[in-house]
Amino acid sequence: MSASQINQGLDFLRDAFNEASKLWWRFFDWLAVVEWRQLALTWFLAFLVCVPLNMPELATWYLIASFGVKILAGGKRKAELLAKEATMQANVATLERRLMEAQMAALQAQVEPHFLFNTLALIGQLIETDPQEAARVHAHLIEYLRSTLPQMRARDGGTLGKQVELSKAYLSIMQARMKERLNVRFDVPVFLGSAPFPPMMLQTLIENAIKHGLEPKIAGGTVTVRAYVDGATLHVEVCDDGIGIDPHADDGIGLANIRERLQLLYGANAELVIHTPASGGACALIKLPYKMMETA
Amino acid sequence: MMNEGVLTAMIADDEAPMRDLLRARLAAVWPELRIVAEAANGVEAVELGQRHLPDIAFLDIRMPGLNGIEAARQLYRRSHIVFATAYDQYALDAFEQGALDYLLKPVTAERLATTCARLQAQLKARAKAPSPAQPDIGQQLAKLTSLLENRGQETPKTGYLRWIQAQVGASLRMVSTREVLFFQSDEKYTRVQTAGGEFLIRKTLKELAEELDPDEFWRIHRSTLVRVDAIGEVGRDLRGRHMLRLRGHPFELEVSRNHTYLFQQM
Numbered sequence: 141m142s143a144s145q146i147n148q149g150l151d152f153l154r155d156a157f158n159e160a161s162k163l164w165w166r167f168f169d170w171l172a173v174v175e176w177r178q179l180a181l182t183w184f185l186a187f188l189v190c191v192p193l194n195m196p197e198l199a200t201w202y203l204i205a206s207f208g209v210k211i212l213a214g215g216k217r218k219a220e221l222l223a224k225e226a227t228m229q230a231n232v233a234t235l236e237r238r239l240m241e242a243q244m245a246a247l248q249a250q251v252e253p254h255f256l257f258n259t260l261a262l263i264g265q266l267i268e269t270d271p272q273e274a275a276r277v278h279a280h281l282i283e284y285l286r287s288t289l290p291q292m293r294a295r296d297g298g299t300l301g302k303q304v305e306l307s308k309a310y311l312s313i314m315q316a317r318m319k320e321r322l323n324v325r326f327d328v329p330v331f332l333g334s335a336p337f338p339p340m341m342l343q344t345l346i347e348n349a350i351k352h353g354l355e356p357k358i359a360g361g362t363v364t365v366r367a368y369v370d371g372a373t374l375h376v377e378v379c380d381d382g383i384g385i386d387p388h389a390d391d392g393i394g395l396a397n398i399r400e401r402l403q404l405l406y407g408a409n410a411e412l413v414i415h416t417p418a419s420g421g422a423c424a425l426i427k428l429p430y431k432m433m434e435t436a
Numbered sequence: 437m438m439n440e441g442v443l444t445a446m447i448a449d450d451e452a453p454m455r456d457l458l459r460a461r462l463a464a465v466w467p468e469l470r471i472v473a474e475a476a477n478g479v480e481a482v483e484l485g486q487r488h489l490p491d492i493a494f495l496d497i498r499m500p501g502l503n504g505i506e507a508a509r510q511l512y513r514r515s516h517i518v519f520a521t522a523y524d525q526y527a528l529d530a531f532e533q534g535a536l537d538y539l540l541k542p543v544t545a546e547r548l549a550t551t552c553a554r555l556q557a558q559l560k561a562r563a564k565a566p567s568p569a570q571p572d573i574g575q576q577l578a579k580l581t582s583l584l585e586n587r588g589q590e591t592p593k594t595g596y597l598r599w600i601q602a603q604v605g606a607s608l609r610m611v612s613t614r615e616v617l618f619f620q621s622d623e624k625y626t627r628v629q630t631a632g633g634e635f636l637i638r639k640t641l642k643e644l645a646e647e648l649d650p651d652e653f654w655r656i657h658r659s660t661l662v663r664v665d666a667i668g669e670v671g672r673d674l675r676g677r678h679m680l681r682l683r684g685h686p687f688e689l690e691v692s693r694n695h696t697y698l699f700q701q702m
Contacts, residue, residue, distance in 0.1 A: 147675070150674065150675075154674055254522070257522045258451075258522050258541075260542075261454070261522050261541045261542035262451070262453050262454075262542075264542040265453050265454065265456065265457035265542050266453060268457070268460065269453070269456050269457065269460065316453070317451045317453065318450075318451065319451075319452050321450075355450075355498075355500060356500050357500055358477045358479065358500045358501045385599060385610055386599075387597055387598065387599040387600075387601060387610075388595065388596065388597060388598055388599075389598060389599075390598050391598055391599065391612040391613075391614060395612065396612075396614055399612075399614070399615070403631075408631070408632065411632050413609070414599075414609070414610040414611075414612070415604070415607045415608060415609045415610055416601075416607060416608045416610060417606070417607045417608075418606050418607060418608075422610070423607075
């Protein structure tokens, strides 16, 4: 026999042993939690089957073994199982806390001092040269701040419609600063406005597109926001035709936070996909389960 | 230039409203100053600066193409440099230390008046002295350049590979190294495993090992690089091999004998 055959035989034995021990423990757990009345019922059934087959010993052994195990070890095992369940509940609580923390981090990371300073500088300047434009940018800034700061608490903050509105306020401010260097295209059907969508994700992707894609590009470019439903999945994509992604640049706290929150909220059902189209620039796509509206 | 008595200036800022403001303010506090050029990015600033040879160049720090510091390194020999910035605290500290002129945006009339008065005095003094007594700020600018590269950017370049590029259809999928659980060489390709799926790339494990951050990924086998954060526990299977389990993911990876030292203390 070659070594590989021996290994195969060993693997088979190990699997069989694993399976048997798994079955035994499952039986053991069942014994620990089953009620006496139900256990007695199974004894009765065992006799009912075994006596006509002329094997009453088997049923007797089953009765003695299960009775013994339940008396001796049942209580302890039951306590263990209860403890395990409590641990699982505690894990859920931990997950909820991590989600809260991730959301708080998203909130705090958001209003960048750079952005605030530059926008206020712009407003200060426009007050003298173009008061109407100053009023417009000022209004956008207020809208942006209002929806950014109490974001997590706002009841309607978590819809795609609300997130798009907030992004438009931000982009209007950036357009006032970058002028013709920034173009914006929204391709979001109205009916998707009520779809639940986590706060501050779209915002982060758009800020990245401008900061890393378009601002460093002399000619500037276009930010395109697209949303559509494919099957049961909502796709929200932000693309820019900027300078693309440097493979050595850190992907930043923003994207890591989005990934973390998607994982906590939707598990394996959501993902963040970054890709660079052949035509240049960069795209970031969030996929998550589509629901028409928030369930109360 | 200076002999004629009329001083010239250039304004460089990528945001048009900021150029407008500075021009308006300058007209108010220093009406004799002639603005000969306005640039919307660093490359243009260098080009126009070399063509018009302005006495003073007002340069924004953050500009596409070339940033203000880089542009200044090419212009400071002919033009007196004044930087403008809204927020870069680290740069402001450096300006203070290096006695470089700077303006804080949005530019206030008072501050600009002070700066202009000083500039006038300096330039007049220099016009009298036939040999240019301009302090050499080249070294300070070089220092600032590296400062800006390391601290100015939101995403500092670490020198290590942070994105794995995988061809998927017509586009290039960018997989952040934070998403990668492990790399495994697979005859012709290298397999990149993430929580959500796997990709094949052409980059070899050897190349990856050289380019990735050694604190982020460990080599545990001739054909495996694993993300350190993802490591769960190391146990032995029935054949005595060291097997590494990942935290929260159903993967088991073999640790070769000459890499088991990595887990000796775990």
